[in-house]
Amino acid sequence: MQAEKVQQVIGKAREFLGSPYLWGGNSKEGIDCSGLMLQAFQAIGHDVPRVAGDQQKIGKYVEIDELVAGDLIFFTNQPGNTQITHVGMVTSTDYDNDIVNFIHASSSPKGVMEANALADWWQELYVGATRPEVFV
Template identity: 85%
Template sequence: MQTERIEQVISKAREFLGTPYLWGGNTRQGIDCSGLMLQAFQAIGHNVPRVAGDQQKIGQHVEIDELIAGDLIFFTDKPGNTTITHVGMVTSTDYDKDVVNFIHASSSPKGVMEANALADWWQELYVGATRPEVFV
């Protein structure tokens, strides 16, 4: 694993904490979930696709109980759907405490924030996860 590169990408994503959500945005004035990933990976000079569904294809599938920092995690918009509509990046894990923190651009008033992917709300919307090939 490339710990330093993973830390750089997470650090860049965290620079956007509190940035308001804007569909199609990728600046501090407003950003969406896939735009946040685009900006984060540019910190290490790596380009990723602009759309969340395409970002799932940039690496290998990872099971939810094997997630590590830097993995991309994907969600849908309502329980039962499988179409990817949202992406975030794992920032830390503590499986003993049922915690998989991830950063994402939320449409809530908080904007870019971190949340626990193992919380019931997110588990109902979970689609899958990918370990980007740039980190393997």
């Protein structure tokens, strides 16, 4: 069942909550955004590319107002840029209250955390989103 796979992947990603950010990292001692997605998908035995930009290619494009848990959401590092530099995974949505929560490895002191993709900060950096083929 797809919903069960989605919850397994999200659950694995949440095991990393609070882990510090480390560029190129792939463990609880330090992990980056694409490494977090790699670890999460390994929970269901599904391999994904190591780099955020390549991870965008593993699914079908989804509009921001159609996101569901398990979708990958991509960002850039500066407004107006379209080069993908960051990835997270949608964990829950509540469009009535303008909430699309996603988990990601932040370079802030919080490390792996959840945030709202509809917050102004993230909207300025939003590039797009995909639904991984393993969930379709």
